[in-house]
Amino acid sequence: MHMSDALVSPAVGGALWLSSLAIARQASRKMESRPVETLPLMGVAGAFVFAAQMINISIPGTGSSGHLGGGLLLASLVGPEAAFLIMFVVLFIQATFFADGGLLALGCNVINMGFFPIYIVYPYIRNSLASPGRGSRIKIIIAAVIGIELGATGVVIETALSGLASLNWKPFLAAFLPIHLAIGLLEGVLTVAILSFLYRIRPDIIPSYTKSGKTPSRIFVGIIFLLALGVAGLGSRFASTHPDGLEWSLVKGQFFQSSPSKLQEKTAPFPGYQTGPNQDSTSSWAGIIGILLTLGVLMGVRKVFIWRRKNLPPGNT
Amino acid sequence: MSHHLVICRDLSFSYPDGTPALDRVSFLITHGESVAIVGANGAGKSTLLLHLAGVFLPQSGSVQVGDVKVEKAHLNEVRRTVGFVFQNPDDQLFMPTVFDDVAFGPRNLGTTEPGIEARVMAALNEVGAAHLRNRPPYHLSGGEKRSVSIATVLALNPGILVLDEPTSNLDPVNRRKMIRLLNQFTHTRILATHDLDLVLDVCTRVLILNQGRITADGEVQTVLRNKDLLERNGLELPLRFQN
């Protein structure tokens, strides 16, 4: 469910980045009243989720497999604020250290996999956690499914708003949500399995965080989220009604030739130099030669760096 | 603070679930002594050690380290006097490099960067691990990890070293190195262990714990040769005294 950078436009990515930062900041402020002992716990809990995500689990009846998301489990164990911060960091590490997701898409991923299960769904099951009965198990599973479906919907909306992958989003949504129904069920059953294992063996781990604490200020969080969606939507709309030169010329059927921007016109080496709208072989050749030149310069620059490096005193490693 | 005394008076402790762990433990350890705490699994060794460092606070009775009582108000002072080395180095080493890990304590105490370098290197040299300074903890062998975790504690200049199972999981060569290292220290040393041969090499005095109670307290050579006493407490003669 990780969204990749390659699908996210700066408007969407930036808006969700800012909103996830805002939520993280609020969570962080709330955490300041918790004892410092919570921090190491958050660290190992994050590492646990990270490692658990690497285990592939078969989804019965489908022949496929999936893995734990962990947002709901974390919220149940350490409370929503800590859980959100942990998910933020886990996704940050996955984006930078494993190239899974991406830096620009981080905001989207934090919202999809952290915000939805932790802030939207978790408050709904908070009270069920204290009693491990059958009813509350079903409730947790339903909650997990809803959380995952919300996340999946988020992926589709963000992708569509970004407009980089040309998705026909209605059929895509129709195919995407059933897949995530299975994944959501897995998440729910697994969360329940882990929680009931803990009830049996170490009941002291669960209640200490869940009993205390009030519901997070959902109004604040909701406003942030709506704001982000609005900004992202507006940004995308703006981007698509003001396509820049390159896109405009491409729509007219040219590929290797862009209409010169104002800057290019001003700095054109020859007076009267202009790329006409007519597609001739000259401009095709120009494109190919241009790319060769660029690659040549890149290689040259690389050589310079290597040469400089060799002439520097070796660093102590 | 020249006299690094450790005094326990009628120390008792039971876990939140009601399991008693320590039962009226009393002893006095004087400056520079090297004392082993031995006993079967679950005898309360680790619990006792954690009291000396102020991780657990006495439920009844008292613990005194140097001139101060171990209680909430004095924790900083206690922690500066007592260096605690955990059994599993992975619980102790968490920074990305050995250097930063050893520097963690001094930096927390506000030592400035030029002083840090000197302190860290002094500590690493003391355990013979200076060459490891830029390595990450997971790149180290078991023995190296153990040495480095001792260095992280030495960097804080403690007067008293408390070690939990310093030779567990070490191969014979590294165990030998650890014994040599422990013998170099002039600190007051208190260690919990199952390795009675280690006790013979490093310690002068032994306390035996059995179900939270001290059942013997005496000089190493006499206690560890007493087969009956050891067996009554779930232990056996050190290997070199067998046969």
Place this chain on the structure above:
Amino acid sequence: MAKEESAPRKYVSTGLISRAVIELRSLDALSRQSTPVHKLDPRVKLILVFAFVFIIMSFPPYALLALVPFFSFPLWMSTAGRIPPRALSWKLLMLAPLAILVGIFNPLLDSTPIQVPFLGTISGGWISLGSIILRFFLSASAGLLLVGTTGPLRISQALQQLKFPKFIGVVFLLIYRYLFILTDEFLRLNQARICRSAKRKAISISLAGSMMGSVLIRTWDRAERITSAMLLRGFSGTVPLPNTQKWTRKETLLLFTWLSLFILFRIVNIPDYSGQVFMRIFR
């Protein structure tokens, strides 16, 4: 030491996971080098990588040629920062299918005719698919290079200095450290399971529940010990960091040079432009 290092390689059925961890360790090792790039203030690198990704992603869907000059940035980081290409290639190739998968429908769905020299007219979807793949390689390599030239401690420091929410830096360091240990723990458990069961790759849910539950319990107890160990060494909520790093003129210069290059590349389609100029001269 070496034997602990290579241990995960033996896990047959979890080959990819252990491979990922090994890759992470190799990147971690590279981050302890001392090169001009490593010595830079981590904030510069973080800001530049963010700007880089943002600007790349601001190109319209059909941008292809115009993206090529941006390779100069990862090229600079990898050569000046002494990160061998093979340290990145495995990870990039592993994850490339994900990027391709998402753009795979573009050629089918987007049939805007576009004329390409020597190929004739093709649908615009192919161009945007190519663009997605290029973007993936650019942004993913920038992220990996940031890590390979900076290392976890410095990144955590930069996060704190750039005023990220307070606990992010500390939690980041701790997760990073215990990632290795917990992954190993899962791999060992999984290995034990494989020894006792048929060679099914994926685990059933009930088994996974108790397996993860038991690791979780051990994790919790471990957290308690780690907490004590940290408190005993004076931990008070922040990880104190070496303040040897200074933002000098060099950092400012570098920041502005690259930022203006990025903007130049964004405004001017360099390959196209230089090709046109070339054609003019030699006609």
